Amino acid sequence: MQNRxxxxxxxxxxxxxxxxxxxxxxxxxDAIHARAxxxxxxxxxxxxxxxxxxxxxxxLVEALHLGDGRTRYELARTHHHxxxxxxxxxxxxxxxxxxxxxxxAARTRGFRVTGHRLELMGYCAxxxxxxxxxxxx
Amino acid sequence: MQNRxxxxxxxxxxxxxxxxxxxxxxxxxDAIHARAxxxxxxxxxxxxxxxxxxxxxxxLVEALHLGDGRTRYELARTHHHxxxxxxxxxxxxxxxxxxxxxxxAARTRGFRVTGHRLELMGYCAxxxxxxxxxxxx
DNA sequence: TTGAAACTGAAACTCGATTTCACTTCGCCG
DNA sequence: CGGCGAAGTGAAATCGAGTTTCAGTTTCAA
Numbered sequence: 184m185q186n187r188x189x190x191x192x193x194x195x196x197x198x199x200x201x202x203x204x205x206x207x208x209x210x211x212x213d214a215i216h217a218r219a220x221x222x223x224x225x226x227x228x229x230x231x232x233x234x235x236x237x238x239x240x241x242x243l244v245e246a247l248h249l250g251d252g253r254t255r256y257e258l259a260r261t262h263h264h265x266x267x268x269x270x271x272x273x274x275x276x277x278x279x280x281x282x283x284x285x286x287x288a289a290r291t292r293g294f295r296v297t298g299h300r301l302e303l304m305g306y307c308a309x310x311x312x313x314x315x316x317x318x319x320x
Numbered sequence: 321m322q323n324r325x326x327x328x329x330x331x332x333x334x335x336x337x338x339x340x341x342x343x344x345x346x347x348x349x350d351a352i353h354a355r356a357x358x359x360x361x362x363x364x365x366x367x368x369x370x371x372x373x374x375x376x377x378x379x380l381v382e383a384l385h386l387g388d389g390r391t392r393y394e395l396a397r398t399h400h401h402x403x404x405x406x407x408x409x410x411x412x413x414x415x416x417x418x419x420x421x422x423x424x425a426a427r428t429r430g431f432r433v434t435g436h437r438l439e440l441m442g443y444c445a446x447x448x449x450x451x452x453x454x455x456x457x
Numbered sequence: 458t459t460g461a462a463a464c465t466g467a468a469a470c471t472c473g474a475t476t477t478c479a480c481t482t483c484g485c486c487g
Numbered sequence: 488c489g490g491c492g493a494a495g496t497g498a499a500a501t502c503g504a505g506t507t508t509c510a511g512t513t514t515c516a517a
Contacts, residue, residue, distance in 0.1 A: 191483075193495065212473080227497040232474070250385035252473065252505080266431045279425045281418065285440065288416040293445030294403045300439045303422065308430030328463065328514070349504080364466040369505065389474080389504065 198223040199234040209255040209274045268307040335360040336371040346384050346392040346411045405444040
């Protein structure tokens with residue numbers, strides 16, 4: 184997102200980027216908006232949505248849909264997937280990935296794979312031990 | 321969903337099951353509702369939602385969240401994943417799956433994997449050939 | 458038979474996300 | 488400079504998938 188037509192690096196977009204950098208893995212729009220307000224108190228929710236769309240189109244941001252009704256966003260850093268705790272809802276990045284073999288299998292059926300998404304659901308270390316209330320990230 | 325308390329096999333739920341059987345892979349609620357109406361014209365959308373929740377709790381149905389804002393449902397048949405065409409939007413079931421190794425890797429980090437979701441995005445055979453308008457499933 | 462629990466569906470509602478619109482800012486050409 | 492058009496902003500209105508409410512119906516067991 185450099186200074187080229189239709190893609191101005193405005194203070195608002197800078198604030199959203201900075202919020203994403205600070206927040207880390209897979210945050211929802213409310214969290215991103217709240218964090219961006221620290222740097223730019225008058226930034227509106229709509230602008231955050233628009234900035235996220237733009238950053239996604241630029242390939243700098245990725246969207247996640249986990250089925251809780253909210254879209255989560257994170258910086259498109261190195262390729263990774265997620266471990267999702269079913270009890271406390273925490274997300275951990277997970278680097279391992281061997282889908283190349285699967286992509287090859289799809290290829291034999293005429294399907295050309297250009298991307299993929301992998302999520303592993305289960306219970307995080309803390310939630311396997313504690314039987315009390317979920318820890319909440 | 322047999323005849324036990326709180327889980328009656330009503331005509332409505334039977335209609336939703338039959339709709340899911342006929343429709344196959346990953347349909348949204350509108351499609352399921354429309355199909356169920358063929359068998360039971362007065363069935364309401366709310367009842368379809370409730371039946372799907374129930375069937376999901378029973379493990380007979382699985383939900384998919386692909387990020388288009390609508391939840392898709394399909395019968396929980398044999399374990400499979402999806403090939404998603406980015407041009408025509410068609411979903412194909414995909415049986416191959418070797419996440420066992422990944423689950424083992426997660427295990428070494430203290431995370432216990434109980435389920436997973438895998439989606440491969442790309443272009444289906446038809447859409448690689450035709451350059452015209454998307455084929456639409 | 459009868460009463461409680463389960464079930465249904467229309468209507469109202471919730472809430473994340475999008476659209477609209479009046480306004481401001483930026484880039485650029487004269 | 489001056490000023491015009493494109494891009495950007497944000498409050499308010501709107502959209503729409505999904506949920507809740509509630510009055511009425513069905514089922515089942517005692």
